[in-house]
Amino acid sequence: MTLHETEIEKDVFEVAIEFGDLPLDRTEIELTLGYSEGDIPVHFSGMIDEAVEQLPKRCNIRAGYRILDAHRPDGRVDGLVVGGTFFKLDKIVTGQIKKSARAALFVATIGPSMEEWSRKLLKGDEPALGYIADVAASAAAETVTNLLHDHVGEKMRSQGLNITNRYSPGYCNWSVSEQHLLFSLLPKNFCGVTLSESALMHPMKSVSGIIGIGADVKWKDYICDRCGVKDCTYRATRRKESLNSKP
Amino acid sequence: MENLVARIGECVERGKVNKSSPYPNDMQGQEGTDELTRQALDAGVGPDEILQACNDGMKRIGDRFSRNEVFVPELLMSAKAMNAVMAHLKPYFQTGTVKAKGRFVIGTVAGDLHDIGKNLVAMVVEGNGWEVVDLGVDVKPVRFVDAVKQNPGCTVGLSALLTTTMVNMSKTVSEIKAQFPGTKVIVGGAPLSQKAADKMGADGYAPNPQGVVAFLDGGVQK
Incomplete structure (x- = not known):
């Protein structure tokens, strides 16, 4: 899919993504909830329908990225310099992106409306629907980020470059406090996302992070195998997907 | 009947x-x-x-x-x-015809906005007869300490989803223990384990809401 992008500043791009562009996967939501494919009780399946129905009305999608030069400081295995700023990363993550000559710092969001609706339901009479709405909103935000990631990949491939997996502060042992560094390299209120003092994003259903770019970097499948966090929602979902895909 | x-x-x-x-x-x-x-x-x-x-x-x-x-x-x-x-x-x-089993102060630690797990624990604990004081999300250590001050004899539950906010969780446990050594603290959340809980000096770890109830009903013993 080719997405349209606008350069709002030098090397800073906002990418137009419509809700209709999202290949939302219902099964993914069921797996994240914990159910194996086809095992979800009918009542909760109806709630997924209700939450998914709300998404187009409530999603205000914005996504963008900035391309900056990157390099690994000599002899160091604990991070990467991007746009002159050193990001302290886990050894495993550094290993994945150390050959990057450039990096895309990105932000993607679906806006605040889904999380507000979900919170209201959770605190009111429909906590199960509120929870399912939250999971559906997270799935939408991840799907937006997938599209943005693919878009960056396509653009770089057209220039003869490769991209890495994406990494976000707060995950893979990358301190959430480094969100402040990441956002300091982006325009103010980029894509309508702001940071709290504790380095948390508003709207909540937003994803930020880094994608390595270079001639010698690679995309890796099964990145979970390399991460030390064993009890993670995403790892559990991936495991169920893998079990479901077995004949 | x-x-x-x-x-x-x-x-x-x-x-x-x-x-x-x-x-x-x-x-x-x-x-x-x-x-x-x-x-x-x-x-x-x-x-x-x-x-x-x-x-x-x-x-x-x-x-x-x-x-x-x-x-x-x-x-x-x-x-x-x-x-x-x-x-x-x-x-x-x-x-006063029915008495709550005790008071449980819960919150998601500073730097973390994830509240589904925390809310779930709060609901299950409340459903098991405990009075719950929910401090919300992104709660700084000082707010937990203040809550212990305001709720003498309470037990504290700390929640986190992000691996990196475990540092803040550890700090919160230390600050509570420094001022209220007798206050029991239980921790939980995706990146936690018994080993991590022991390391930060928490009294308990629960991988699910029922584990918190078992900890509380068990007389809050380590």
């Missing part, structure tokens, strides 16, 4: 709130915790007996959750059914 009490426990376990509730599918049209609790109280059943049936129902659904037989939506439906009971029992708590 015994049957009525048992049915309340079953409705809590199955998440059956009232007659008009379509959940669960196989109990459509049947009375739920709302109607049955009213009937039980009118028939002279003691609120303690009703509460015990609810606790048993919550324990059964919590155990099934621990075994991955049911998931968060089922647990939330049970909590909702339990809340319908609590609405009827509220006057008994207010007059």
Whole structure:
């Protein structure tokens, strides 16, 4: 899919993504909830329908990225310099992106409306629907980020470059406090996302992070195998997907 | 009468709130915790007996959750059914006829906005007869310390989802313990483990809401 992008500043791009562009996967939501494919009780399946129905009305999608030069400081295995700023990363993550000559710092969001609706339901009479709405909103935000990631990949491939997996502060042992560094390299209120003092994003259903770019970097499948966090929602979902895909 | 009490426990376990509730599918049209609790109280059943049936129902659904037989939506439906009971029992708590088992202060630590797990624990713990003080998300250590000051004798639960906010969790445990060494602290959340809990000096770790209840009901022993 080719997405349209606008350069709002030098090397800073906002990418137009419509809700209709999202290949939302219902099964993914069921797996994240914990159910194996086809095992979800009918009542909760109806709630997924209700939450998914709300998404187009409530999603205000914005996504963008900035391309900056990157390099690994000599002899160091604990991070990467991007746009002159050193990001302290886990050894495993550094290993994945150390050959990057450039990096895309990105932000993607679906806006605040889904999380507000979900919170209201959770605190009111429909906590199960509120929870399912939250999971559906997270799935939408991840799907937006997938599209943005693919878009960056396509653009770089057209220039003869490769991209890495994406990494976000707060995950893979990358301190959430480094969100402040990441956002300091982006325009103010980029894509309508702001940071709290504790380095948390508003709207909540937003994803930020880094994608390595270079001639010698690679995309890796099964990145979970390399991460030390064993009890993670995403790892559990991936495991169920893998079990479901077995004949 | 015994049957009525048992049915309340079953409705809590199955998440059956009232007659008009379509959940669960196989109990459509049947009375739920709302109607049955009213009937039980009118028939002279003691609120303690009703509460015990609810606790048993919550324990059964919590155990099934621990075994991955049911998931968060089922647990939330049970909590909702339990809340319908609590609405009827509220006057008994207010007059002191029924006493809460104790007070549990809970919050998601600073740097973390994830509140689903924390809310779930709060609901299950409350459903098991504890009074819950929910401090919300992104809670700084000083707010936990203040809450302990304001709720003497309480137990504290700390939640985190992000691996990197475990540092803040550790700091929170230290600050609570420095000022209130006798206050028990239990931690939980995706990146946590018993080993991590021990390392940060917490008194307990629970991988699920039922584990928190077991910790609290077990006399808050390490």
